[in-house]
Amino acid sequence: MILETLDLKKYFAGKQILKGISLAIKRGEIFGIVGPDGAGKTTFIRSVLGLYRPDGGSVSLFGGAGSEYPKSRVGYVPQQFSLNADMTVWENIALFSRLYGLPEALWAARAEKLLDMVWLGDFKNRLADSLSGGMKQKLALICGVIHEPEALFLDEPTTGVDPVSRREFWQMLYRLNRAGLTVAIATPYMDEVELCTRAAFFNQGQIRLVGAPAELLALYPYKLFAVRADNLRLILRRTLDLPVRAAYLQGTRLHVALDGESGLPALEEALAAAGLGAFAITPVRPTLDDLFSFAAGLPGPAGPGIGRAADLAPAAASSGGAP
Amino acid sequence: MTRLTALIKKEFIQMRRDRITLAIMVVMPLFQVLIFGFAINTDVKHLAAAVFDQSLSRESREFIEALTATEYYDITCAASSLQEITDQLQAGGVKAGIIIPPDYAAGLKNGRGSQVQVIVDATDSIAATSAINTAQLVGESKSREILVRKLRAAGIAGLETSALDVRIRPWYNPDFITAFYMVPGLCATILTLTMILTTSLAIIRERERGTLEQLMVTPLRPYELMLGKIIPYIAMGYTQLTVLLLAAKLVFGVPFQGSVFLLYLLTGLFITASLGLGLFISNTAKTQMQGIILSFSFIMPSVLLSGFMFPREAMPTFFYYLGYLVPITFYLKIIRGIVLKGASAEQLWPQILVLCAFIAIVMSVSILRFKKRLD
Incomplete structure (x- = not known):
């Protein structure tokens, strides 16, 4: 076992950020730590790595007790870019290699290989500050694995990174994973969960679901239907008054969750009676987005304040830009 | 390492x-x-001073010359009233005011002694100390000079040297160079x-x-x-x-x-x-x-x-x-x-x-x- 936490708790200014997280990550996994902003993902990773002192529960890395662990066996890519912006790509790699006590002959060869892997070979002498967001994250990844750790913790490394760079970033993670690296990655993107071997869904400081992506989808308890229409927002507003399990905008469609097929005629009838124009309802397979909307116990991204652009934006963003 | x-x-x-x-x-x-x-420079020289000389005598001019000769005072203003000195000090135009009374020369001549008033702007204590010390030194040496002259006129000689001679040797910075x-x-x-x-x-x-x-x-x-x-x-x-x-x-x-x-x-x-x-x-x-x-x-x-x-x-x-x-x-x-x-x-x-x-x-x-x- 790489990581085992038991009932991990953390408070900040009297507010409980982690409400008892119990989680185990096995060797060789790519483990997704998924959830919306403020779910406790960063706090969890920092508490595991000893950057925060937990207020309750226990953490065990590599079977050891307490927050002490051999630093050289773990790598970390923080959420904020944490390398020296006023140093070059190579100087940053050199610094961290030396801090881990690696001999120059070893790390220099490794660095060349890693740089070529993500097409950064030509940028060795560029200041880190002048790199694009995606390149910065790739450099952070290289600095995080230059000492060849057994486990790598990444905190939202792909947030704000363009789709091409995200794909390359994930390709590199897969190559490193195949070479034996255990990966724990926090992400707000549902589509990245499908790239993980297992994932835990965090919400409000708690784990709501854990499992492989396929297993997770099997947990979805409702029948899901997609509604296409011109007056989607008005239809949504009408639907929310009906006895449905959930209704929320998902991209250009309205997703409606019912207990079963039997509820469908009643829904069609009610929408037709409302006279909001033509619409079409088709059954759809639930995605992880639908599952996590259900798991969060929330009405969905466009919940209470229907029609506000701010509410619609996240739904549109998370459905696009798949790596 | x-x-x-x-x-x-x-x-x-x-x-x-x-x-x-x-x-x-x-x-x-x-x-x-x-x-x-x-x-x-903590040695404050060339302080602007106003003089209200009501005596307008050779003696009063001698005293003022002795003051300026020290380089500590620069007479920048000849005042014609006490009020003018007060105004100048108030406005900051001068840092000292020297007031010589009308009977200055007469007082020296008849042996009653004379007073000179030196008003110092003491808001800046370093400059004030320097001005006060200089005025005192000039006053003392002037009185001694006058005293010796009088004694000599009275036929008493041999008082040119002081009874006590304090010899000061400033070591390490003999020229008092502030730098x-x-x-x-x-x-x-x-x-x-x-x-x-x-x-x-x-x-x-x-x-x-x-x-x-x-x-x-x-x-x-x-x-x-x-x-x-x-x-x-x-x-x-x-x-x-x-x-x-x-x-x-x-x-x-x-x-x-x-x-x-x-x-x-x-x-x-x-x-x-x-x-x-x-x-x-x-x-x-x-x-x-x-x-x-x-x-x-x-x-x-x-x-x-x-x-x-x-x-x-x-x-x-x-x-x-x-x-x-x-x-x-x-x-x-x-x-x-x-x-x-x-x-x-x-x-x-x-x-x-x-x-x-x-x-x-x-x-x-x-x-x-x-x-x-x-x-």
Whole structure:
């Protein structure tokens, strides 16, 4: 076992950020730590790595007790870019290699290989500050694995990174994973969960679901239907008054969750009676987005304040830009 | 050791990249020593004075000439009323007013004696003291001159020499050149300022930039991080010292009585103590703004209590001993001792010991206070 936490708790200014997280990550996994902003993902990773002192529960890395662990066996890519912006790509790699006590002959060869892997070979002498967001994250990844750790913790490394760079970033993670690296990655993107071997869904400081992506989808308890229409927002507003399990905008469609097929005629009838124009309802397979909307116990991204652009934006963003 | 050298290398790279800061660090001390070295003079000469001479006699003119001959007074205004003197003093046009009464000459002639009033603007106590002392000296020598003249006229001779002859030999700075005293003191002050300020931001900056988070997950130890922050700035401190000493020698002609090697050696202690103090501030403050404010609230009183400008002997007991809490007090003794008096290491051992103790305390507190944690 790489990581085992038991009932991990953390408070900040009297507010409980982690409400008892119990989680185990096995060797060789790519483990997704998924959830919306403020779910406790960063706090969890920092508490595991000893950057925060937990207020309750226990953490065990590599079977050891307490927050002490051999630093050289773990790598970390923080959420904020944490390398020296006023140093070059190579100087940053050199610094961290030396801090881990690696001999120059070893790390220099490794660095060349890693740089070529993500097409950064030509940028060795560029200041880190002048790199694009995606390149910065790739450099952070290289600095995080230059000492060849057994486990790598990444905190939202792909947030704000363009789709091409995200794909390359994930390709590199897969190559490193195949070479034996255990990966724990926090992400707000549902589509990245499908790239993980297992994932835990965090919400409000708690784990709501854990499992492989396929297993997770099997947990979805409702029948899901997609509604296409011109007056989607008005239809949504009408639907929310009906006895449905959930209704929320998902991209250009309205997703409606019912207990079963039997509820469908009643829904069609009610929408037709409302006279909001033509619409079409088709059954759809639930995605992880639908599952996590259900798991969060929330009405969905466009919940209470229907029609506000701010509410619609996240739904549109998370459905696009798949790596 | 690899980790420490890696950190030092990093600091030097970053120092080199930040050209402007680097230039400021080298050029600023030079400007400061030139400005203060030339500007600061505690021997206040050429004070603007107004004279209200109601006597308008040879005697009154003699007295005024005697005053101006000292170079301490410049008569810039001949007042025609007491009110005019008051107005001038009030407006700041003059710093002193000399009032000679109408019966001045008569009083001297008939032996009743005369009074001269010297009004001094004592808002600036240094200038006022200088003006008062000069006026008193001129008054005394004038009276003696008149007395001798009278006695001689009365047929009594042999009183030209005083009964008591106090011979004063001002050692170490016989010509009272303020720069000789100020410039070594300035070296101490400038080093305190730059050393404390730069390191006080060192850890906070890493924290604010987020780079500390990445350093914390490496095997780096707190003492290595502290040393890695200090060692590059020791080099910076020595560069500043060299610039300052060259200016002292070449521009101000400050005589170097003692061993330059010893001065460099002991300055290393002072630089380290100041850097350690900066690190302590950096471990205490949460933001760069807090760091700067904390630094200045330490630097200001320590410079004032150190004896850099105001003699410590004049301070009330409590403040005199308070001055012993800051390293610059001891370093001033060292640098002035070596530069002006040619002091040897044996003569300076109390100061050396205190600086060593100071370094040991601030460094161990800084290392112990530093936690490899973010919360």
